[in-house]
Amino acid sequence: MAEPAKLLDVEHLTMRFGGLTAVSDLSFVARAGEITAVIGPNGAGKTTVFNCITGFYRPTSGSLALAHADGRRYALEALPGHRIARHAKVARTFQNIRLFAGMTVLENLMVAQHNVLMPSVANGLLAVFGLGGYRRTERAAVEKATFWLQAIDLLKRADDPAGSLPYGAQRRLEIARAMCTDPVLLCLDEPAAGLNPRESEELSELLRRIRADGCSILLIEHDMGVVMRISDHIVVLDHGKKISDGAPAAVRADPRVIAAYLGEGDEDEEPAPLAAGVG
Amino acid sequence: MSARPLTPTAALRDAALSTLVAFGLFCALIGLKLTPTDAGMKLTDRPAALAIILGAVFVGRLLMLGWRAWRPAGTPSPRLLAEGVTRAGRYVGPVFLLLALTLPLYSGRYVIDVGILVLTYVMLGWGLNIVVGLAGLLDLGYVAFYAVGAYSYALISTTFHVGFWTALPVAGLLAACWGVMLGFPVLRLRGDYLAIVTLAFGEIIRVVLINWTNFTGGPNGVSDIPRPTLFGLKFTGSGDPDTFAAFFHVPYSVTQRFVFLYYVILGLALLTNWVSLRLRRLPLGRAWEALREDEIACRALGINVTITKLTAFAMGALFGGFAGAFFATRQGFVSPESFTFIESALVLSIVVLGGLGSQLGVALAALVMIGGTELFRDFAEYRMLIFGVALVVMMVLRPRGLVSGRTPSIALGARKQIAAELVAQGRG
Numbered sequence: 001m002a003e004p005a006k007l008l009d010v011e012h013l014t015m016r017f018g019g020l021t022a023v024s025d026l027s028f029v030a031r032a033g034e035i036t037a038v039i040g041p042n043g044a045g046k047t048t049v050f051n052c053i054t055g056f057y058r059p060t061s062g063s064l065a066l067a068h069a070d071g072r073r074y075a076l077e078a079l080p081g082h083r084i085a086r087h088a089k090v091a092r093t094f095q096n097i098r099l100f101a102g103m104t105v106l107e108n109l110m111v112a113q114h115n116v117l118m119p120s121v122a123n124g125l126l127a128v129f130g131l132g133g134y135r136r137t138e139r140a141a142v143e144k145a146t147f148w149l150q151a152i153d154l155l156k157r158a159d160d161p162a163g164s165l166p167y168g169a170q171r172r173l174e175i176a177r178a179m180c181t182d183p184v185l186l187c188l189d190e191p192a193a194g195l196n197p198r199e200s201e202e203l204s205e206l207l208r209r210i211r212a213d214g215c216s217i218l219l220i221e222h223d224m225g226v227v228m229r230i231s232d233h234i235v236v237l238d239h240g241k242k243i244s245d246g247a248p249a250a251v252r253a254d255p256r257v258i259a260a261y262l263g264e265g266d267e268d269e270e271p272a273p274l275a276a277g278v279g
Numbered sequence: 280m281s282a283r284p285l286t287p288t289a290a291l292r293d294a295a296l297s298t299l300v301a302f303g304l305f306c307a308l309i310g311l312k313l314t315p316t317d318a319g320m321k322l323t324d325r326p327a328a329l330a331i332i333l334g335a336v337f338v339g340r341l342l343m344l345g346w347r348a349w350r351p352a353g354t355p356s357p358r359l360l361a362e363g364v365t366r367a368g369r370y371v372g373p374v375f376l377l378l379a380l381t382l383p384l385y386s387g388r389y390v391i392d393v394g395i396l397v398l399t400y401v402m403l404g405w406g407l408n409i410v411v412g413l414a415g416l417l418d419l420g421y422v423a424f425y426a427v428g429a430y431s432y433a434l435i436s437t438t439f440h441v442g443f444w445t446a447l448p449v450a451g452l453l454a455a456c457w458g459v460m461l462g463f464p465v466l467r468l469r470g471d472y473l474a475i476v477t478l479a480f481g482e483i484i485r486v487v488l489i490n491w492t493n494f495t496g497g498p499n500g501v502s503d504i505p506r507p508t509l510f511g512l513k514f515t516g517s518g519d520p521d522t523f524a525a526f527f528h529v530p531y532s533v534t535q536r537f538v539f540l541y542y543v544i545l546g547l548a549l550l551t552n553w554v555s556l557r558l559r560r561l562p563l564g565r566a567w568e569a570l571r572e573d574e575i576a577c578r579a580l581g582i583n584v585t586i587t588k589l590t591a592f593a594m595g596a597l598f599g600g601f602a603g604a605f606f607a608t609r610q611g612f613v614s615p616e617s618f619t620f621i622e623s624a625l626v627l628s629i630v631v632l633g634g635l636g637s638q639l640g641v642a643l644a645a646l647v648m649i650g651g652t653e654l655f656r657d658f659a660e661y662r663m664l665i666f667g668v669a670l671v672v673m674m675v676l677r678p679r680g681l682v683s684g685r686t687p688s689i690a691l692g693a694r695k696q697i698a699a700e701l702v703a704q705g706r707g
Binding site: 054055083084085092094099104107110111112118125134146155158160161163164177181 | 554557558561562563566568569572573575576577579580582583685687688689690691692693694695697698
């Protein structure tokens with residue numbers, strides 16, 4: 001079987017904050033149609049990698065090349081944040097949920113389709129007078145929102161404020177909101193954090209479904225159950241460096257990974273899920 | 280506050296403590312009085328006045344504790360209250376609109392004049408509401424755009440001799456340009472820093488107006504600004520065929536001009552309201568609100584935060600400029616002293632008092648604050664005191680403004696009111 005095409009090619013990525021090197025000379029590849037997990041102990045630099053990919057940080061050095069299926073290429077390290085989401089089609093969620101809490105669930109999904117609904121400010125102002133074919137676009141946007149609300153089982157709560165949803169539902173909504181931007185790469189920062197086992201299972205199901213629909217996923221996750229179950233490919237970071245890279249089974253058996261999790265003072269946090277995965 | 284059973288001794292002790300605090304506060308403030316005499320100042324003590332105040336504090340505190348202990352259990356939740364206010368708002372809004380539309384039919388010139396003033400502030404409030412209420416950008420220099428609009432109209436009309444209706448859009452657009460110009464340097468600023476820079480911007484405009492004498496007339500201002508016309512009909516008593524009175528064959532009266540001005544500002548204010556309500560339901564307005572809720576999430580969704588912020592500043596400034604042009608034509612005279620910081624503060628407090636983002640609340644707050652101060656004109660020296668106390672009481676009772684809560688811009692089913700606690704106030 002031929003290997004899927006490269007979607008995101010991270011080469012020699014380095015990110016320094018003053019004297020602190022958060023990510024050092026990191027290279028890995030995320031392939032189209034796959035779920036790539038980035039794991040590692042706390043403080044390993046996973047979220048920093050995400051922030052570089054999604055344009056929130058500008059890397060100190062290195063390149064982040066994104067290739068769409070139609071051949072268009074984007075150098076993410078040089079694009080401003082909103083262009084990465086809009087043109088390069090990379091969407092993300094946040095470790096600490098960042099929903100528009102005072103807006104309804106539906107509004108959250110509508111804001112995500114801002115760029116479809118408003119090609120230009122001039123059109124946006126024309127729409128004040130009901131011109132510019134706005135109604136049709138809006139109806140399509142509501143339909144897409146409804147589709148995703150069904151997918152995450154929140155259709156009944158569409159008109160409730162996002163801030164009033166239970167935690168697990170907020171996590172799902174954030175994923176749906178990211179999906180409403182039609183991404184080719186979805187970056188999820190600890191989507192299973194704080195979920196109960198049943199919710200994690202539902203989350204895994206949702207992510208598999210998103211992958212099946214053709215969107216690739218980059219995943220930071222501490223819940224090894226979820227990671228091992230759904231990832232096609234795992235990259236392990238420790239202290240900003242890549243220590244392992246490969247299929248779940250290979251990574252699980254890698255002595256360096258086990259050392260990083262068990263041997264370097266992270267006993268309180270990580271051994272249980274990994275040990276379960278290893279066993 | 281936890282429901283702790285209140286014993287009479289505890290209540291008395293509490294009241295005594297309050298009285299002690301009051302004594303500390305007032306013993307010098309009220310108990311002593313300086314009176315000028317021929318030989319200089321003389322200090323007299325006023326134990327009676329002090330005793331009255333302390334007695335009032337003691338009894339007042341006891342009553343307050345009593346009320347807390349005996350009032351029926353289960354206070355209405357803020358959410359229910361918000362919903363109640365909104366439900367009432369559905370009727371209050373149209374009633375007020377009807378009253379506003381018919382006001383000139385049954386009131387005299389003075390009331391109409393006050394109405395014009397109130398409506399100017401309603402319009403300013405609605406304009407600022409776009410920036411502060413929707414986009415969550417704290418703007419303390421809103422008066423700058425009001426000034427730009429007023430001076431634009433004043434200078435354009437006196438230099439090029441064009442009428443109000445031609446100059447009005449130009450004045451608005453110029454103000455919007457200044458909105459964008461202010462927007463650029465403050466794009467990266469948030470919260471307190473944004474507030475301070477906008478404050479400085481407002482002052483800069485005023486100082487420029489004072490000092491650029493050969494362009495703006497300096498402290499003397501611009502006078503003889505043309506009055507607005509109704510399709511070319513003037514409101515003067517000259518009897519010429521192009522005056523309103525002669526054209527319609529009615530006897531001339533000064534009130535006609537006031538009624539006309541009243542309807543002009545009512546129209547402008549309603550336009551502001553309509554545009555803000557429309558924009559709220561469109562992607563641009565939704566992006567403003569999303570910006571207020573979470574700027575980082577906006578960026579992650581591909582929204583150009585720069586453009587979105589600038590449009591908010593520009594839209595707010597546009598309506599500020601319209602209001603300014605109207606102000607200039609109403610007064611027939613503009614000078615820098617009409618555009619001091621207190622005006623910005625007044626408009627901002629109207630917006631905050633009314634409830635950020637609430638159109639009805641802002642209108643009510645403008646009515647209360649501007650109309651109220653007019654009402655208290657007879658007590659000139661206590662006016663600001665009453666005003667300040669009212670603000671404090673208001674913010675204690677309803678910290679999110681008269682009409683708090685937010686109506687969703689789109690809904691699959693019925694629109695449900697969103698409680699104010701969930702809605703972000705914006706960090707700039």
